[in-house]
Amino acid sequence: MPILTHWKHYKKDETHMKEFMGKLSVRLAVDEKDKPTVEACSDILQKVVRQRKYLLKKKYFTDIPANQVRTTSPVSSLTDDQWLELMQMWSTAKAKATAAKYRLNRAKVRHHQKTGSRSYIPHLYAYRQKNKDREVDAVEMFKVCHTSDKTGMTDEVKETVSTMENMLAQPAQDMETARSSTEIVSKVLTQNSAASTFLKNAGIETSVSKSVASAAREAQLREQLQAEKERADHLQEELDTLKKKAADTEESMARTQEEVRRTQQEMEEFRKKQEANDLILQRILGLKSGTGP
Template sequence: MPPGRMDGARTRKDLGGWDYLSRISCKDPFVICPNRQVIHGQFAIDTKNKDVKYACADLMRCNQRQMRYKLKKAYFNGVAADKVRTTSPLSTMTDEQWMQLVNMWSTPKHKDKCVNNKVIRGKVRFQQKTGSRSYIAHMHAVDTMEALVAEPGVEGKESKTPTEAVAQVLSSSKFLHNIGLVPATKKSCNGGDPTRVAELEAELESEKQNSLAVRAQLDALKKVEESEEARAKELEKINDLQKEADETNALLRRLFSLNK
């Protein structure tokens, strides 16, 4: 058995037959019955399907990598070469299999590979199987667009152009963003006909412009009202001063008349 291949965590090449999958522990996400017809778990699928077999093998391959990683972290990393245990820490693994793993981890080639992988992982921006930039989803969209462009025209119509294929496959609300013509922070409505979306955006922009114009008019009227109020207050003060002056003049006339 090659280094690192342990019972219960084999790849598809080591299966030797589909019967092996019926012996997976019940702790795994799903268990295949001996009749190979039903997967008991959250769903039932065809166990003879090629994609199902590949998915199961991929699941075990991932479990194998995780087990190797945990064993290396617990019993090898940070441990002196003369203090690394020579017996298997697991009851499901023989001492010979354990030493094969230890010998593989100790080779300079494997150590350099681990260092390089650590550097590469630090540069990863989008994971291959998660998020909106999933590699699988991205390649599926590319294949769909290429198929649309390659389709011959129907009833005299020309085949789709690359731009039309992209517009059909990608969401219309994300079209400009996906081809890099708008920033990622730009927000737009979800789905819908591209023409209708453009019309709604034009109407929205027109409403914004009208709103700004109305706002400017209201601000101007408010300033006029404020200036008229200020002028009215000034006139009121002038009238009050005029009355006071008239009263003072009348009082002075009386005083002059009494002195005479």
């Protein structure tokens, strides 16, 4: 599978998606006519491409002197032209600014994911399959997703897990029921960062996340209603302006019609006077001709 500069190129050329789904169908039952299945495969392919692009950049481009960067493709799945296009994209000012922003954000992360190339959900699914005989709580899930097979847990993760386990072991005080492991994980993580997404990304929904989602949805609806109201007010203003222009036009037309009527009346009166004058002139001329020498 080639690594292209933008996802829109994969959407434009459907052969890439068909090839990917064909490889998946060898191991899984994939219905290429089922829309949700196609969308899921598209999402998987997009993540695979993003990950491979990141690894290529990290290994063959980032922090490598310009005179040492390869001018030919470093992998067989990528042509030389495709590799050059990627390097040109990474060299733009916009791409460099985005990369710097991502590095800054990664530096702020306290709990780095240790699930390898897998996301939380498939990693936890595999872990649950190995532990079918018992229930795996949210604290253990957090620990599993942030423990490396080679290096174990970082000091930050150890501290967080210790806090979670201590809270889980404490008896409930002034509460009808003890806190669930999910609520404890949510509470500890939100203390460190209000924007923690572990539970959401791991497919674990809490009452807190539901209320937050509900509040976010309510805020979104309020914004939409406000936008609709502002649009309605704007349309009303335009309508009032058009009505005023139409009224001004009608008034102007009425004045014009009145002026035309007066002008026509004046012309009729002038015509009658002209006819009377012509008649008088004819009589005068007739009298003169009757008194000749």
